[in-house]
Amino acid sequence: RPDHILTSGYGWRYDGIVRSDVRYGSQHVKYDRPELQKYQNILMNGGVCGRRALFGRFILRAFGIPTTSRPSRGHGALCHWTPNGWVVNLGPGWGSGYTITRYGNDKDFLATTKARDDSVAYLKVKRAQWVGDVKGERRIYGETGGPKNLGFWYGVSLSIQRSIINKLKKKAVNPLDAIGNDEPVTIAQRIVASPVNDGVILIPAAAYSNPKQTKEVHVMTSFRGGLQIYLPSFASQGLTIMRGGTWKDNADACTSGHCMKSGGYGKYHNWGFRVALSPDIESPDGDGTCDSGLKMVELDLGDDVTLELVYIKPGTFVMGGENTEDGRFLCVEVPKHEVQ
Template sequence: MDTRRTFRATHLLTAMALGFSCASAATRAETEAPLTQAGEKLLTRYAAMLTALRAEIAKALPVVDEQRKSAYLKAREAERAAQALVNAAQQSLHKVQQAAALVDHAKGKWIGGAEKGIAAAEAALKKATTEAEREAARKELAKCQADKDAGLKALKERQEALDRAKAAEPKLKQDLKAAQETLAKAQAHTLKAASELNLEPFLASDRLDAQLVKCVVLVQATPRGLAEFAQQGTEQEALVERLLGDSGLTKQMVAADGARGGKYGRAMEIYTAIQKASPRAGEGLFQRLALAISLEHAVPIAQSNPKAQADAPATVDPVKRYLHYEKAFLDGELDPAFKDLSVWEYRNVVNGDEPDWTLAWGRQMLRNYRPDHIHTPDYRWRYVEAVRTEVAYGSQDVKNDLPTLQNYQNIIMNGGVCGRRAFFGRFILRSFGIPTIARPQPGHASLAHWTPAGWVICLGAGWGAGWTAYGKDLDFLETTQARKVERAYLQVQRAQWVGDALGEKRAYGFHSSDVSGFWNSVALYLQRAIIEKAQAVALAAVGTDIGEANESKEKETVNAATIAEADRQIVVGRDGTITIPAVACSKPTNSTARIRFMRSYLGGMQLHYCRLGAPETFEYTFEAPAGGRYALSARVVTTSAGQHLLVAANDAKEPTDIPVPFTVGMWDKTPPVEVSLVKGRNVLRFSRNEPVKGLTIKDFTLTPAK
């Protein structure tokens, strides 16, 4: 026996068990809580436990044939080289796009902006009445003219550069195609070499799972981290003991990517509290939901409260968050797919910064205001289409945010640029129980969310243009694709768990960084094989053209609504009160680009006047039992302040203004305005002065004036 080798291995395992590394020791030292005497004993115990587990796992690993391992490693190197050629070819081709963008910038923002400035300065010069005004206008005109001249010079240079790049483009495309073909062959060769390592029998077996998942918890939590938690008292120590002794629960945890920040003790504390708070939290979807919240909230999530609520909780209460979603599900308020989500998917639902009451508001608001976004069969746009239709692009109104409103209520009211719109999109998806993540890209914020067909990017460029918490977004995409094949994906995770036990750096994909660990690389090739076998397809991004624009250039299809005669029926009460359903229009008689008819959660149907589109009037033709003055009011929903509706009865020369209340997404009535009707046939004509925000109407009531 080589005692020196054994000594080195023992010391390495001990150092790894203590959780020390050159890169992170200093950071942890700043945040570590001092250990009590009991804590020191616990640290020693947990460290010894980790050392023993690592030794046991290392001993149980299959022996890999050295020749096959060498062939695999050579194939990996060849693939890396091929990938580098593809990257270089893509970068060269990207220079053509950059050159085109510079030309567009010179033509548009630079020269176009200067020309607008020249026109404005010339107009100011004509209107000037004093010498000072004329001088200021002449200076501005000279400045804008100089700016235009500089733009024209830059345009000439940029156009020449673009022409040169365009001339080289055909060859660059050929080079890229050749590099991609070489890479595809290299990837296939590496995949074959990985399969010939003959690790599948080991990775397909759950024989070592109990040791692996326990080891992963000790690695991620660190013995010291567990000791810090357990030293707080007998209850906390018991929770750690339960964690380390329940391999089934531990496996669920690490399979869902573990406790945030490695805070497994706190996760167990939350999980236990949820179990006590709800008898339903012990099995099925509610158990998965409880575990997801416990893992995700192990590190407290700061709560985004209205600024006026100074005494509101600073962080989200995880037990209340669980109870909120449990009740919402039982009340039938969440998406039908919610019941079948995994623990990992639930984590991307329950991690919002909004208070629970704001989640409830989001659901109620959309049910009242745009129920069509709830019922659309297109999962890519379900719920989140509210961003496209309701959240204006631009920051000019952000100054009007109200301190009494929560952030997401302010966003739908006042709009915002890409960040606020993506934030609202993720919020409304979480409100209905749909998993979603942030997916930023250079200079822009967008989101990605779950659909039954796979994850889709919304309001941004497609897969490959950005990143997530996992690194490059393509790595996240591949993880989601492989996770759909749950049984096979366990083999990927077992390889990662072995890598954790051996001290490898965890890798989630080949796109983010070089994968150095043997077992982590094996895991990713297994993942690639799963994806290829499943023939997974990446969904194209949606809403790319409105990521930084107010209105889409894509032509929207307006679907005709099915309106029953009962939904159009105008009712006259015994007291002469006339109730007109909003969809009982004589013009238009069905949905248009601006006016939409849709099913209502109040029963029957309702009308929505859209924020975008060409202005349009809508009319109602009806019989009045008696002529005279009537008080007209409407049952409405708004999400923005300062709304108005104009009404003209019959041949009135001027319309009457109806101030529409800011209802914050709830149903309310407009204050009554007086209109004059004649006995028999009448026409009410409604219009709006642009620009407008969205307005939903259920019905109109005409009450005879007394």
């Protein structure tokens, strides 16, 4: 996503991909695949606060931007460095949470980042802390919450830090969820694709019609020069037609035709062919099982191919369906009918 790398605003640079590519919601997290890395699963299935903040920190660190988690009660968020100071993404502003650092309270962490902007003066803070360590004082790095058992030298360090911040008069940057998107207007309106002379024919993305009406299809600056079109992942669709199959665990719900997905929930392993055999003699107690007590027998045919023999109580069940047209997952079926 070159648009997230080249955007002029530091607030959402790089980690803006969380808002554009990581869907919000936990309903698909159960489909995480064990063979994938956790960040791949987050991109594929999305998540809520914690997973989104985790992916945002991953992207920021990949580009060398200092960042850490900044959770609050019942919510996960992140904070990261910008030239104007540290900023919170995906959560409420400073004073609403804590950091998983030595500073604990997020305001103490923020105060340290402000004071460190004057590296020469901040050395006095560190010297006072070093003397406190030699004296065996308890290490306390912030004033929030009224620290107890504050030693003399660590008290001096906090006093010096406070005076540095007051002289710098540096204000905290508002959380970006509160001030909205700081990205510039679409680049497609300002840049014309550059020509190439290596024999490759490129269709300029700037010639793409009505880019604002295509929802998740974006026109952005290309690293090769000019513009490029970014296409999102398209909705899954059934590509393989199964005839006479059934959804697993529903032996008496046979369909005469269904379009299976090539991946995700509903793909091949959720479907199968089943052969149902009725025994000649039912068990005496009439519980609907055969004499052996088995309700299903699975035969391994090799190469990960299995054949399941499923017991169905004597009676009737429905096969086929009423679909007369092909669709995304449905296809034309034989007429719905009962089987004895």
